[in-house]
Amino acid sequence: MGEIGDRFTGLRERAEAAHAAWRRPERPRIDVADDTSSRANGARATRAALERLAGERGAAVDLGRNHGYGMQWVQPLVTITWPDGASVLYGPVRPDDAAAILDEATGRVGAAAALAIGVLAGDRPGIPDIRDHPFVAPEPRERRLLRNLGLTDPESLDHYIATGGYRAVARALDRHLEPRAVRQLLADAALTGRGGAYFNTGVKWNFLAGAPDAERYVVCNADEGDPGAWVNRVILEGDPHLLIEGLLTAGYAMGARHGFIYIRDEYPLAIERVERAIRDAEAAGLLGEGILGSALDYRLEVIRGAGAYVCGDETGLLSSIQDMRGMPRIKPPFPAVSGAFYKPSNVNNVETYANAPFVLRHGAEWYHRLGTAEMRGTRLFTFSGDVERVGVLEVPFGTPLPALLQACGGIADGGQLGALQSGGPLGSMLPASLLPTLNTTLTAFRAHGGSLGSGGMVFLSDRACVVHFNEFISEFVEEESCGRCTTCHGGNQRMTEIFRRVIAGGGRREDRHNLELIDVTIQQSNCQHGQLSPTVMRNTLRHFSAQYDAHALGHRCATLRCGGMTRFVIADQSDPALADAAAICPVEAIRGSAGARWIDDEACIRCGACEDLAPRGVAREAVPVAPAIVPIS
Amino acid sequence: MPLETEARAQVRALIADLKPNDGDLLQALHRIQHEYGYISREAMEVVAEQLGLYAAEVYGATTFYSEFRLEPPPAVTVRWCGGPACLVRNGRGIRDAILATLGLQELGEQTADGRVGTWLGQCNGTCELAPMMWLEEHGHWDEARVVGHLTAARAVRMARALRDGASVDEVTRG
Numbered sequence: 011m012g013e014i015g016d017r018f019t020g021l022r023e024r025a026e027a028a029h030a031a032w033r034r035p036e037r038p039r040i041d042v043a044d045d046t047s048s049r050a051n052g053a054r055a056t057r058a059a060l061e062r063l064a065g066e067r068g069a070a071v072d073l074g075r076n077h078g079y080g081m082q083w084v085q086p087l088v089t090i091t092w093p094d095g096a097s098v099l100y101g102p103v104r105p106d107d108a109a110a111i112l113d114e115a116t117g118r119v120g121a122a123a124a125l126a127i128g129v130l131a132g133d134r135p136g137i138p139d140i141r142d143h144p145f146v147a148p149e150p151r152e153r154r155l156l157r158n159l160g161l162t163d164p165e166s167l168d169h170y171i172a173t174g175g176y177r178a179v180a181r182a183l184d185r186h187l188e189p190r191a192v193r194q195l196l197a198d199a200a201l202t203g204r205g206g207a208y209f210n211t212g213v214k215w216n217f218l219a220g221a222p223d224a225e226r227y228v229v230c231n232a233d234e235g236d237p238g239a240w241v242n243r244v245i246l247e248g249d250p251h252l253l254i255e256g257l258l259t260a261g262y263a264m265g266a267r268h269g270f271i272y273i274r275d276e277y278p279l280a281i282e283r284v285e286r287a288i289r290d291a292e293a294a295g296l297l298g299e300g301i302l303g304s305a306l307d308y309r310l311e312v313i314r315g316a317g318a319y320v321c322g323d324e325t326g327l328l329s330s331i332q333d334m335r336g337m338p339r340i341k342p343p344f345p346a347v348s349g350a351f352y353k354p355s356n357v358n359n360v361e362t363y364a365n366a367p368f369v370l371r372h373g374a375e376w377y378h379r380l381g382t383a384e385m386r387g388t389r390l391f392t393f394s395g396d397v398e399r400v401g402v403l404e405v406p407f408g409t410p411l412p413a414l415l416q417a418c419g420g421i422a423d424g425g426q427l428g429a430l431q432s433g434g435p436l437g438s439m440l441p442a443s444l445l446p447t448l449n450t451t452l453t454a455f456r457a458h459g460g461s462l463g464s465g466g467m468v469f470l471s472d473r474a475c476v477v478h479f480n481e482f483i484s485e486f487v488e489e490e491s492c493g494r495c496t497t498c499h500g501g502n503q504r505m506t507e508i509f510r511r512v513i514a515g516g517g518r519r520e521d522r523h524n525l526e527l528i529d530v531t532i533q534q535s536n537c538q539h540g541q542l543s544p545t546v547m548r549n550t551l552r553h554f555s556a557q558y559d560a561h562a563l564g565h566r567c568a569t570l571r572c573g574g575m576t577r578f579v580i581a582d583q584s585d586p587a588l589a590d591a592a593a594i595c596p597v598e599a600i601r602g603s604a605g606a607r608w609i610d611d612e613a614c615i616r617c618g619a620c621e622d623l624a625p626r627g628v629a630r631e632a633v634p635v636a637p638a639i640v641p642i643s
Numbered sequence: 644m645p646l647e648t649e650a651r652a653q654v655r656a657l658i659a660d661l662k663p664n665d666g667d668l669l670q671a672l673h674r675i676q677h678e679y680g681y682i683s684r685e686a687m688e689v690v691a692e693q694l695g696l697y698a699a700e701v702y703g704a705t706t707f708y709s710e711f712r713l714e715p716p717p718a719v720t721v722r723w724c725g726g727p728a729c730l731v732r733n734g735r736g737i738r739d740a741i742l743a744t745l746g747l748q749e750l751g752e753q754t755a756d757g758r759v760g761t762w763l764g765q766c767n768g769t770c771e772l773a774p775m776m777w778l779e780e781h782g783h784w785d786e787a788r789v790v791g792h793l794t795a796a797r798a799v800r801m802a803r804a805l806r807d808g809a810s811v812d813e814v815t816r817g
């Protein structure tokens with residue numbers, strides 16, 4: 011082992027000591043999960059209550075921090091770790107539960123039993139192992155990318171190093187492993203881009219490695235604009251050093267000295283954690299000049315986005331980095347030839363880079379142990395919509411979709427699945443009937459004109475309206491068009507107008523044909539935003555043809571969601587809650603007096619506030635359709 | 644070069660360390676918005692001088708990104724989540740209820756007295772709380788209050804209270 015190895019061993023020994031003390035603390039420690047989702051669910055109030063009570067009691071406990079375990083529906087999450095190394099996850103822990111948690115931590119076994127979710131480490135009789143929880147059933151027994159999630163302090167470089175972090179990259183530097191060998195390893199592992207296109211990453215890295223200019227950039231796409239996808243956020247907030255190590259691996263493998271991490275504006279905590287991780291890595295000699303005493307210089311810089319979906323497109327992102335509007339560029343030239351500041355660049359998704367350290371650490375064969383022959387490894391998915399359990403999972407490629415829906419506890423409130431909307435606004439809309447044929451591979455989704463996407467899976471119940479959902483998608487893609495191509499901004503405007511009219515009850519016979527025409531036209535746009543913006547609509551016309559026709563031709567919405575075909579009426583004059591309903595209506599559409607109320611349909615905006623307060627007194631009903639005039643042919 | 648006013652000097656000091664051709668534009672705009680709540684025309688001119696860009700380029704970029712504001716913000720911003728999980732739980736109804744209560748036509752507008760405004764928010768992956776919105780107080784942009792598991796009725800009540808002068812604390816208490 012050379013000098014570099016020695017230096018790293020020094021870091022590692024210190025880190026291992028710190029981590030060992032964290033794993034087996036001298037006195038019980040209570041970690042309150044701290045991440046965007048935990049905070050939104052009131053984790054800080056829980057923490058404040060614990061702090062206050064522990065202070066009052068003079069309790070012999072410490073308070074710490076971790077990231078939630080991925081189970082977002084039971085937040086706020088709290089972990090207790092005892093001196094014997096046992097660790098248990100609890101949730102949801104409200105401020106009122108502080109006493110129970112403190113009691114449990116300080117030795118009153120069973121005080122918080124009702125809140126226990128699972129054992130994270132060691133053994134606690136009567137509490138099941140967290141890995142036996144039905145939510146994580148589709149995951150491998152050992153997580154890869156998420157292996158530190160909920161088990162370490164995301165702001166601790168020591169914890170990351172002690173769990174194997176930076177070891178592979180230090181070894182590569184120490185042994186002067188050829189950058190080419192690193193790229194080959196990735197190509198052999200068949201790691202593919204997690205931004206949605208699933209292109210071989212090792213092959214892509216060869217493009218930049220072969221560029222003529224010495225000045226070149228590694229760029230990390232952390233724009234994660236797909237609504238309903240937050241897999242990148244979990245890595246950025248939960249294990250930021252994993253990304254830093256991935257980017258360092260990339261810099262080494264492609265000979266770059268500078269990297270940009272472009273993070274969306276909606277993720278302030280992710281920005282904070284990544285910036286801190288960069289500072290800590292620099293202080294430890296893992297970034298900056300002469301990394302670990304080697305000749306390698308490498309710096310990372312965070313760029314904060316400002317709310318533009320199209321900046322997630324790699325060329326839009328490059329424009330945005332270099333002081334311009336985030337307009338996608340025309341390819342070629344590809345980023346490897348002309349990227350950030352027109353210098354050769356390589357753009358990958360957060361999760362793509364995060365995989366690289368594992369490949370370097372364990373090799374391609376290990377990597378192939380999970381996934382399918384077509385797609386190797388695992389990928390993160392986030393689950394939302396009408397499911398019981400919202401959260402994030404890391405599953406091997408090839409995982410059957412029914413298993414994922416089951417992990418999420420099925421459709422909420424005993425409903426039935428209606429549709430799966432995966433891959434964001436440029437992704438797909440597939441019917442429940444296809445679910446048994448779907449698994450997490452490109453082939454399975456493509457067989458039905460769908461796309462696997464970059465992590466977002468939104469399950470819609472059969473009480474949601476897919477046509478109504480299309481209005482949302484088309485409005486989104488129209489709104490986010492950069493405006494360069496008329497096919498895209500004009501086409502998406504037309505698509506939105508049509509859906510808006512259809513859900514308002516004004517569908518026409520020619521609408522389907524026009525939508526199909528718009529579909530082929532938008533595909534002529536320059537960038538993939540335009541090219542992919544009609545895909546959800548195309549899926550809908552194909553897989554939900556009857557529902558579409560019912561709306562556009564029959565002017566009927568079976569789910570009673572579309573305002574133009576649905577109206578609110580008084581269903582039960584005896585419901586005393588009708589007085590509240592009348593008072594809450596923001597447009598004062600509920601007229602008349604007790605016992606003789608009626609809803610002025612002209613004024614009603616279908617917001618549903620009255621229904622919230624008087625679910626018995628108010629009902630939705632289909633607007634009667636004027637009999638169609640059938641032409642004599 | 645336009646006359647150096649106190650306001651321009653302040654903006655210039657705020658971004659004094661930023662350089663041309665260094666990928667600093669977004670950062671400059673973020674700093675200014677964080678300080679003033681919006682980006683004035685004058686501020687754009689200073690940014691252009693500092694970063695060696697045309698004012699038109701800065702204006703083009705500022706208006707390209709939906710998070711930059713060109714007008715002084717209201718005292719309270721109701722940021723409505725436009726994401727899919729919120730949509731399937733009556734998100735659109737909630738939006739329309741808020742707008743109607745405040746007498747506004749579309750997101751981005753604010754009441755004439757400048758008390759309450761609306762904004763389109765993007766899903767940030769807290770969908771377990773759907774449908775939701777964020778309440779933001781001017782000057783406290785980093786402490787947005789999340790209001791989850793909304794109903795249209797609750798949204799109307801909150802919007803009415805905000806319109807009538809209540810603080811974010813008051814409407815989210817209890």
Ligand SMILES: Cc1cc2nc3c(=O)[nH]c(=O)nc-3n(C[C@H](O)[C@H](O)[C@H](O)COP(=O)(O)O)c2cc1C
Pocket residue numbers: 202203204205206207208209231232233234235236319320321322323324325357358359360362363464537538539
């Ligand atoms: C409109 C649009 C938005 C995109 N948004 C993202 C995004 O948020 N994150 C991402 O990694 N890729 C996104 N992509 C894909 C990127 O263009 C690019 O393919 C990806 O960053 C490459 O990284 P990978 O090879 O690691 O997947 C988007 C593409 C388009 C057309």
Ligand code: FES
Pocket residue numbers: 237238394724725726727728729730766767768769770771773774775
């Ligand atoms: S859809 Fe509203 S938080 Fe995700």
